[in-house]
Amino acid sequence: MNTSVTNTARLLGAGLRALLVLTLLTGVLYPLAVTGIAQGLFDGKANGSEVESNGEVVGSSLIGQAYNLPLKEGQETPAPDLKWFQGRPQNGLGSNSVNTQYRLILSGATNRSADNAELVQWVKDAKAAVVKDNSVPGHPVNPADVPADAVTSSGSGLDPAISPKYADLQVQRVAEKNGLPADRVRKLVDEHTEGRTLGFMGEPRVNVLELNIALKDLAAAGR
């Protein structure tokens, strides 16, 4: 046999063996060791930071959810259930795929550009809806007060948080729908507002699921 062919075959064999040995190290031992440590030390977090309400798992504190009324016949997208605090808009993935609507099984962004006409329309519609939904008698919402996170969708489509400003804006509506005093609901928002980590990392935020769980408890106690 030609020596260069033999040499090439020998070299490829070495490459393949190197890959298999390193696969054993980095693709089997390493992930198993990390999993062992993770499950031993932080099992709640390693398994998705599940949160409970009344003894039942209602999701993950890290993953946003939709708070909608059941879909009515003839509706394409369900209407928001205004009893609950609402998260960021649910536009989800772009036209390449299905709309995620906070479904965990597929994450992604709209990928619409800053000058995209469709995105401009979505922002307009979202702003109009936020103003309409949250204006209660005696407390009209000024469109200029609607924060950006209330009218834009997130990168993952699963953003668990909203800004304290957007939460405050929903207080009057939520209080009215639940028959609670607005001050009490505002206090609840304050209790669930998390500042920047160490004072400078990230942005202040309110976890919507945790806030709604607390709201549910408060409403149940109030009755």
Place this chain on the structure above:
Amino acid sequence: MSPVLAGVLQLLALIAALALAYIPLGNHMARVYTSDKHWRVEKWIYKGIGADPDREMRWPAYLRGVLAFSLAGVLFLYLLQRLQGVLPGSLGFASIDPDQAFNTAVSFVTNTNWQSYYGEQAMGHVVQTAGLAVQNFVSAAVGMAVAVALVRGFARSRTGELGNFWADLVRGVVRVLVPIAALAAVVLVACGVIQNFSGIHQVGQFLGDPQQWNGGAVASQEAIKELGTNGGGYFNANSAHPFENPTPFSNLFEIFLILLIPFSLTRTFGLMVGSVRQGYAILGTMAAIWVGFTALMMWTEFAHHGPAPELAGASMEGKELRFGVGASSIFAVATTLTSTGAVDSFHSSYTGLGGGITMLGMMLGEIAPGGTGSGLYGMLIMAVIAVFIAGLMVGRTPEYLGKKIGTREIKFAACYILITPALVLVLTAAAMALPTPGASMTNSGAHGFSEILYAYTSASNNNGSAFAGLNADTQWFNSTLGLAMLLGRFLPMVFVLALAGSLARQQPVPASAGTLRTEKPLFAGLLVGAILIITGLTYFPALALGPLAEGLAA
């Protein structure tokens, strides 16, 4: 505190953390690549490979090792995906189609991690951990090995020998990547990144029906994905997904991991060539470009020009609230100035100029600080070019680190810097000229062109991020982007190693009064200028049609 100030403080904290790690890690890596001793586990691995780690290789042998190992990686990963349907632990996912399997295999072996699939809907546990994550380790180690070979080319004289590829590969994995990744993975789990092997299961929701969850060894993959500047997300949303990047701290930590090895390698370089100040000059060049780009990005994103962000009141489309505009901007620059391509926010929805900055970062050749290894060798090639330009100005034979940059050397360097622009521009032009590729665009006009330009820029530079509106899972894009990734990774390596071999054979030239002092700030300035001018001249027309047109219209 204003969001702008918080953004600046996060950048400063990042710089401080990188500075703290710089000397210990740089020294450690220098020891790793110069030590005579083999660890016991490494000896077992060499036995498994059947290689003698002490046998010195000339550049052709070193290159053959790189290519053989990478070819084995492509074949193995391709087969793993094609067989997924019959493998256990695959969450019931089917085998991947041939064109997509080719694209993905090439993508992970070339350290690109371009993804035309949806992670949580296509890849099961076995392919993710034993296929994709393995390439995250070894493709990074290959990059570091090639960089070290080039450094040895400068450091050695009157020999053609560049070290042993198998030893460099194995040591990079065993002594550098695995220990840091394991530590980082545990930190990420502590932040909330998931790490389990559960299947798709139902979890209750606050309202309505339960929803489906996907388990996975995410933290172990996330750590090496950032540390090895790979960037392939476990989930489609990549590091924007709360299970990959749950908190503001995990976000900064991931950016730190991305930049850690590329910056610290300049220390390793300085030690190996016998002058840490030469390493500082390269570090200074990288850092100046990185800080400059980050400042520009923060400026344009906070200013949020463009119809949609102006209407919304901030550039928050495609960004996660917990990170905000500042931290997202820092991540976007770090990921595109390295060969990472992970995203914590979606670049397609950035302002026109912000999107342009991410593209320009990749077009610089990903050298500030660049990918693990590839950043250092890319920057050293630019240093050779800068020395050559300076030599032309004063009419002296240029030298760098005591080596003459003659005809042969400058030809290799010139070939290196021409490959990627040729791939990007030719393939973008072909995609625009043909009738079907354009149908994959989500946006129209200048931004639609940008989607395609971004795709080829990202693939040819082995970045892997995207203006993800582009539907790249077509035969055209899977094939041409796969080709761009292959040629964009391995052709430059050929020239790097050829240059290294040529340098290592030379006699060192003693420094004289006329020698350009390449450890001085003046040279770092010259280098920044050379990089910006060369990139600008090459890409300005293409950028003008895409992001500049969009950004200036806003």
